[in-house]
Amino acid sequence: MPASAPSFNNPRPMSSRRQYPFDLIEPKWQRAWDAEQTFRAFNPGEVLPTGHPFAARHGSDALSATRVAGRQAPPKYYILDMFPYPSGAGLHVGHPEGYTATDILARYRRAKGFNVLHPMGWDSFGLPAEQYAVKTGQHPRKTTEENIRNFTRQIKSLGFSYDWTRELATTDPEYFRWTQWIFLQVYNSWFNPETNQAEPIATLKYPADCTTEAQRRAYRDSKRLAYVSEQPVWWCEELGTVLANEEVVDGKSEVGGFPVVRKPMRQWVLRITAFAERLLDDLDTIEWTDSLKEMQRNWIGRxxxxxxxxxxxxxxxxxxxxxxxxxxxxxxxxxxxxxxxxxxxxxxxxxxxxxxxxxxxxxxxxxxxxxxxxxxxxxxxxxxxxxxxxxxxxxxxxxxxxxxxxxxxxxxxxxxxxxxxxxxxxxxxxxxxxxxxxxxxxxxPPMEWLSKNGAHLEAEVKADGQKLTWTYSELITVALSDKTFVSQAYEVFSRQVAEFKTAxxxxxxxxxxxxxxxxxxxxxxxxxxxxxxxxxxxxxxxxxxxxYKLRDWLFSRQRYWGEPFPIIWRRDDATGQPYHEALPESALPLLPPALTDYKPTASGEPPLARAKDWVNLPDGAVREVNTMPQWAGSCWYYLRYLDAKNGSTFVSREAESYWMGTTGRESRVESRVTDSAAASTLDPRPSTPGVDLYVGGTEHAVLHLLYARFWHKILFDLGHVSTAEPFFKLVNQGLILGSDGQKMSKSRGNVVNPDDVLAEFGADAFRLYEMFMGPLQDTKPWNTQGVEGVYRFLGRVWRLFIEEKSETAFEQAQTTAAQPDADLLDHLILNGTISDVSATPAQLKVLHACIKKVTEDLDALRFNTAISAMMVFVNEANGWQTRPLSVMRPFLQLLAPFAPHLAEELWSRLHGAFGQRAGSLTYANWPTYDPALLVESEVEVPVSVNGKLRDVIRIATGADDAAHEAAARNAEKVKPLLEGKTIKKVIVKAGKMVNLVVG
RNA sequence: GCCGGUGUGGCGAAAUGGCAGACGCACGGGACUUAAAAUCCCGGGACCGUAAAAAGUCGUGCGGGUUCGAGUCCCGCCACCGGCACCA
Missing domain, CATH: 3.90.740.10 (Valyl/Leucyl/Isoleucyl-tRNA synthetase, editing domain)
Incomplete structure (x- = not known):
């Protein structure tokens, strides 16, 4: 059985009955979201379809320029995942970790009133498809499309709230025509050191000795941001291509670990070094982790x-x-x-x-x-x-x-x-x-250094007019107290410097x-x-x-499955020298030729050279046969999402400035009531310039992130984008290890396939577990029993809301009747303990504590503790005889970002049972908490004597220090310790602790 | 070697300088059941005690320090993970 197939005959027999019918609920809601296009993000100026829940919440004119004055437009929030390479192996549990985190935040931001852009796409050029093509002759596009289908199925089964209308693939000609277009922008620019920015090549001034057109061309070509250079490059025989510096690790190829050799070759190179200073300086303007910024700084190496x-x-x-x-x-x-x-x-x-x-x-x-x-x-x-x-x-x-x-x-x-x-x-x-x-x-050097490194030496010194032989340590010891020996110590150092074992x-x-x-x-x-x-x-x-240590970026590869360069070569009539020339924009996209054999030619030329008809143009010019590296497509995909279907430009100005946050800066989350409770749940910084949050693995710390920043700066200089940096905040998710604590790998046999986990526990449990494991950024091992834990939690939630007796009826119907799945769910009815009664203060306190904790934790990306707060709520609510609607309803809203399918199902049942229309939970207003409800009338305060905890007193909230002290002195276990002693000091932090210092 | 990060129960982990171990897993006990599973309830750092408790002692990698009080702040080590590494 292939490892990737869902295991129907699971090794663990279905030992337990399902906690709840996730197998019916999850597909049901995924279909509903698809049909409603619930997560579609609208661009400014777009007409909102009537009935769309976003329009229902924000008004159908929410994004129109003519919005009625006084009504604030929803602020944007751009939350981005690093798009995957769709490999043949399919998704592993590491991928959805970041995707789940961003999905939770996307849903949370929607509930808070943001216009959320949350897209997904495919970094689909890449080596495996090409290697497969070399072996089998099958066109890499076919393999790629199959893999994308499988990835799409897997990702969709997790219920992520992507706007699939913006899906893109770097291999799509409608996408890479713009990759080629950006290359032409780079090609047609030079770096002006006086303005410290990229400028169109037309602004270049020629030196006086450039008189002929050939000379001017040579000068111009030497200044372009994309230039051709004959230089020693890393050649990897196994991969049949050259590699950039960054792709070579310890003298081996980063991909595959094959040997590489230095070889002089004619290659395309991008002038990233011109931007070194800005790439360094602008790190100070963005919120990335220190370690990531350090990695970039080290790589730039100023x-x-x-x-x-x-x-x-x-x-x-x-x-x-x-x-x-x-x-x-x-x-x-x-x-x-x-x-x-x-x-x-x-x-x-x-x-x-x-x-x-x-x-x-x-x-x-x-x-x-x-x-x-x-x-x-x-x-x-x-x-x-x-x-x-x-x-x-x-x-x-x-x-x-x-x-x-x-x-x-x-x-x-x-x-x-x-x-x-x-x-x-x-x-x-x-x-x-x-x-x-x-x-x-x-x-x-300082004395300490001399004494440490000269301990083994002997020194001849003059003291009291006599010559003495001391050890160097003795000399330093004396010099430290007697300044007159300092110069002698240095003199010996200067004379015997070679005797010190180090510089x-x-x-x-x-x-x-x-x-x-x-x-x-x-x-x-x-x-x-x-x-x-x-x-x-x-x-x-x-x-x-x-x-700088940074080298210019080697940009060409000898491969088939990459973007062809929109470049042709001619020969100068006068000099006979070859020169390059850009194709016009109208020639884009430039498609790769059809081939039957994807290997390099016998003479070592790249595979494209095999297509003679394609390479040789009627007027005698020949095409460039190198292709671009995989990084090219990923350098700008986050921009294409903003306006993915635009056929006339890579991204429209309006879409770019809206989503990158340079228009409507004044727009904030609608400010509600003036009380501090509401205010405290508002995000302090509603929108940021650039992508608001970018989540992905550390493996791209230098390559992708440096290249993307570089291209972005060129586009910025040329006026195509409006921010200097693409990604404002960036978080690296940690690695998920196998249950043996080792890195997951096929050879170790510790790979966990999400399909299997989903089949047994459902998408909601899977999502919840990935977030409950620990902090997002940490490396942590997978533990299937941990999944069961959160799965049980979801079961408890289910039982809070669903009448147990109806479950029996449901199960019987499921085994006997041949009813459609959707109807089966109708056997389930709402738990009788839920009613429209007013909540007790204790119940309100439990709810509002949960709202506070979940909200604060989401703002700080602390998913694991947010989940534990919901568990605390459920453990409490479990014991309640009556469960007020006004308490259970907001709880579902808190749960929704984490376990959206279950939450939607219960949400719709809850409203249905009370004769209300549910509306999409996605756009329901995020609950706020009331701090007044969290105040206790009496608090427990620990009392310590001499810093050691001895007792706990109960005392009224707001009691003064004297009352605290009096209560503390009288505490049962404290009293005996005070007998016969004098109290020297009393520290009271009202409501927190009391410490009595006795002697 | 340099830079960054992390060290807390059997395990994953929590803790604005103020009751270390929330929450979950695993484990133990009980209820329900003919029985099991599932579910529900209870227990739980270690040591020393005890019929059971209570009380007590020790505990956040190691050694110091600051403080009435340190997992948290400071100094010095050690270990592990990630990155860079003859970059002058």
């Missing part, structure tokens, strides 16, 4: 420092090339630079290498080239390198220092060359020790750092950096610089 030029000694090169530029974050240690290192790939290496060293240098370069990057990082322990025979001049002291090459210096970062300061950089230190290069200390890389005070023009001595590191940088700039020897 570091501030200086570029410094070192002249090459005795150089025979033309003057322009006779210097080596390095990047350093520690220009203050320039006086301690005792050698230089170039990366083996550095352009100058061959020019400066002396003939004596030439053979060694060549050999080393060959050796390094052979090493994969995996080896280069894995074998990081042992430093290697070769002397070039050449020397550079340290610009601050004129010293001749040797130039080496070593693979610990990366060609791709900074300038590909460093000044080595072994005393203050761990890597340089190791290298200097290994190759016996000089080490010079120019920063004084001192932190901040301290500069020393040994002076020439006849400038002295850094005595300055703290920060000031020393500023001073030397200013000096270098004044002398034209260097300048302040900022560097």
């Amino acid at each position: 570091s501030e420092g200086a570029e410094v030029d070192f002249a090459i000694a005795d150089c025979r090169l033309p003057i322009a090339d006779s210097k080596i530029r390095v990047f350093t974050t520690r220009p203050d240690t320039l006086f301690g630079a005792t050698y230089m290192v170039l990366s083996p790939e550095h352009k100058l290496v061959e020019h400066i290498t002396t003939s004596e060293q030439s053979a060694a240098v060549q050999a080393y370069k060959t050796e390094v080239a052979k090493k994969s990057d995996l080896e280069r990082t894995e074998l990081a322990k042992e430093k290697s390198g070769v002397f070039t025979g050449a020397y550079a001049i340290n610009p601050v002291n004129g010293e001749k220092i040797p130039i080496w090459i070593a693979d610990y210096v990366l060609a791709s970062y900074g300038t590909g060359a460093i000044m080595a300061v072994p005393a203050h950089d761990e890597r340089d230190f190791e290298f200097a020790i290994k190759f016996h290069l000089p080490i010079r200390a120019v920063v004084q 001192f890389g932190e901040s301290g005070f500069a020393t040994n750092s002076a020439n006849f023009e400038i002295s850094l001595d005595g300055l703290p590191t920060a000031e020393a950096k500023a001073k030397i940088t200013a000096w270098l700039e004044a002398k034209g020897l260097g300048k302040k610089t900022i560097n």
Whole structure:
């Protein structure tokens, strides 16, 4: 039996009778919601269908521009799930965790009066469908469509309140025509450093020496945000494609873990580095978790420092090339630079290498080239390198220092060359020790550091005119109390710096750092950096610089199942050079050609090259045969949802500014009565710019989220969208582990299939359990018995509302009669304990405490404790002889976001029994609580003596401190402890606790 | 190594600096039943007690500190999870 099939012959025999007929209720309401289009979200200006519950609540003119003055428009709330890749394996229990959380919040916001946008779609380009196509020849579209059907069925069975009219798939030509369109926007833009933003390529100014059209074109193409570059890229043989930096983890492909090699290739690249600063800065404007922001910051990797030029000694090169530029974050240690290192790939290496060293240098370069990057990082322990025979001049002291090459210096970062300061950089230190290069200390470490790292050393010191030999620890100990020994301690450090087993890389005070023009001595590191940088700039020897680890985004893939580039190639008549040209927008969508074989060509070209008719155009031009990466479609899908059916633009201006929250900012949740109770249940920030809440897994912390922010900023600069950031608040759901506490995987056999859980317990129980397991963000193990727990809870809810005797009748009818399912439910009648009587104060208190807790917890995304609050309510209500309608009704509203099917069913029965028309529970106004009802007349207050709890007193609410103290002194278990003692201090927090301090 | 997060019963977890363990699972006892399941009620951190209780002692990874009072705040460790890692 395939694992994904619902198990009818369940391993656990239907040991228990169903808690309630979820198998009838759930499909019933899913059909009703479908028929009513209950969750359809309306765009501004849209005519609301009469009878739609949203119109019933907010008025049919709710979103029209001509809305009657005085009536406030409902505020928008955009709540988004990361859309899934529809894999053949189907949904696993991890997917619905985030989806359930967002669905609960979407339903909660609807009840609170928001216009909620909650869409779902498919990230449907992707490798598995293509690999399947390579194997079987079946078109990937077919596999993809089958998988989408299965995913849709599974997701719909969970009762999520998506607006399915906005469903999209990245593989749909009507979708990817706009992906291609956005690519053209990127292609036709450049980054203007003066305005710090993307601008149309037409605003580009050409340098004077660009005279011919070919020159202008070359210049223009070198400035585009999408450009072609011949550069070393990660090639994965197994996947048959190149990968972006971000897709390579530990020298292997992120997908599949296949080996990758560095290979120079002509590729499309997007200029994300131009946006590094803004991608970094704007993190401060959005509400993401610290860890997520940190991950993005680390990936961008900003570091501030200086570029410094070192002249090459005795150089025979033309003057322009006779210097080596390095990047350093520690220009203050320039006086301690005792050698230089170039990366083996550095352009100058061959020019400066002396003939004596030439053979060694060549050999080393060959050796390094052979090493994969995996080896280069894995074998990081042992430093290697070769002397070039050449020397550079340290610009601050004129010293001749040797130039080496070593693979610990990366060609791709900074300038590909460093000044080595072994005393203050761990890597340089190791290298200097290994190759016996000089080490010079120019920063004084703190005493603690010296004592920790110099414990093994001996020091010769002068004390009382005598020479003595102390251990370094002794010297430091003396220096700490006697200032006259401090300078000796530093002197020994400077002299014996190589004896310390490590470099001192932190901040301290500069020393040994002076020439006849400038002295850094005595300055703290920060000031020393500023001073030397200013000096270098004044002398034209260097300048302040900022560097990023972020690389430009490698954007092309050698695959079939991706968006084709809307680009063609021509040859320049004059020069014979190939150049690229964008297709006109009217040519979109550009469909991939039909193929029978999806493999790359024999000559290693991408699969698209097989389609000769498609590639070769009548006028001699040829099409680009690379395709876009999977990230392209997911970079902007959240925008397409806003206006998914628009055939003339990717998203209309009105829809964009409404849903992204830049119009109608003044609109707030209708402010009700003035009392604080109502106010406290209003959201403090009704609408935010951008997606209000985005929920998904951490695996997209850098890739998708960085790329999407990048595209969004380009669209923002070009005036296509109205916010600088796409996702205002973002929450990562935690991983769900197997019941063995291990990551779920087929090989471990611990995968839980939602279909099975649904068959046994129903969608509501499944949803409830996923939320009850623990905090959304935490990693937590699955436990099927836990599902039973919440399932029993739903059964108790059911029995609160349904007459038990009628259940027997229902069951009999179910086994005997061949009635349609819907009619079967008619055997059930409302529990006789529910009546339209006024509630007791105790009942009201229980209800209002529940409203308060559930509301506050939903606002804070604490689903687990909200559920436990409802359990407390049900445990109480279970004991009631009569259950007032006015109490039971609001409870169903609280339950509705979590268990919508059950709540709708009971809601409609409750109203039916009292001859009322129910109306959709979805748009019923969220209940508010009255704090006055929560006040107790008497409270229990713990009493401690000397901080130890000894007794509990009952005392009237609002009693003063004196009354508390008196009651506490008289408490039965406290009295004996006070005998013969004096009370030194009394702490009273009225209504909270009393503490008596005795001596 | 660096950055971020997490450590609380048998388990998942709760606790604005103020009665640690709400709620749920598992477990034990009882009611109902011919019986079981389901349901309903009761119990429950550990230790020491006791016929049963009560009382008492100890308890939120470890060690210190602040405070009348610390799971919560501060300092120093340890372990686990996630990310980055020769980025000058």
